[in-house]
Amino acid sequence: MTQGPAPRPLSDAAVSDLLAKQRFGTLATVKQSGHPHLTTMLYTWDPETRVVRLSTTADRVKAKHLRRDLRAALHVQGGDVWSFAVAEGSAEVSEVTTVPGDAVGRELLAMIPPAARPENEHAFLAQQVAERRLVIRLHAERLYGTALDING
Template sequence: MGEEQHELLEKAKQGTLATIKRSGMPQLSPVTPHYDRAAGTIRISMTEGRAKTANLRRDPRAALSVESADGRAWATAEGPVELIGPDDSPDGPAVQALVDWYRDAAGEHPDWDEYREVMVRDRRILMTMRVQRVYGENLG
């Protein structure tokens, strides 16, 4: 797929994640993705107990759609996903994965100890999609 779609995925601060409900219908959820093009992954922080999390535990496939600010370009990434977490300890591997995600997506947090405690308290999970296909269009 064209360079434009990969650039759109890299710049996206918001997107729509599609997972598959038990009925087979799509579940759409607004998310904050981080695309690591070199690694071929998209990572998203989510919470245990949400529909998208339950759907991905049952059927670990997803698609992420993002749009340009003017709505004239869009990109979709698809692939299998892995979930890590939640952790019961602020020093656990899932919390460390969430720290790494945050650093890559937003930089340094002002209080990592507090962040780690919130990740445990909120039962946060990190979803990693292995991007297998990217497609989209630029109408600009």
């Protein structure tokens, strides 16, 4: 019986590229029990600062977890089931946006790709306030991932 190819580790640059290509990933936070809490999230990746930004509301469990334990990771699926990227590090939870157009609201707006920006920015910013939105900033201290090269 022949063994197939082994997964190859991705370089930091390749992991960063994969993070930049995707928009959805699985955020892992730490429950009080020590078990992981996993949730699918829309995110943005800034390769220059190595920061993952995620939008959530103040009452979500992930925000509560991160206020208690800053350790988190984002897992992103590659182009096939054999590849993935992970950004792992410490997160910070912003204040809740409270006034349309405040710094947190502007950061939330900046997370939207230019082509998808809302026509009425003020309405968007007011909605973020009404939803009690905030930004989770995951500072990637470690990047890792693998790919499996299969032809055919």
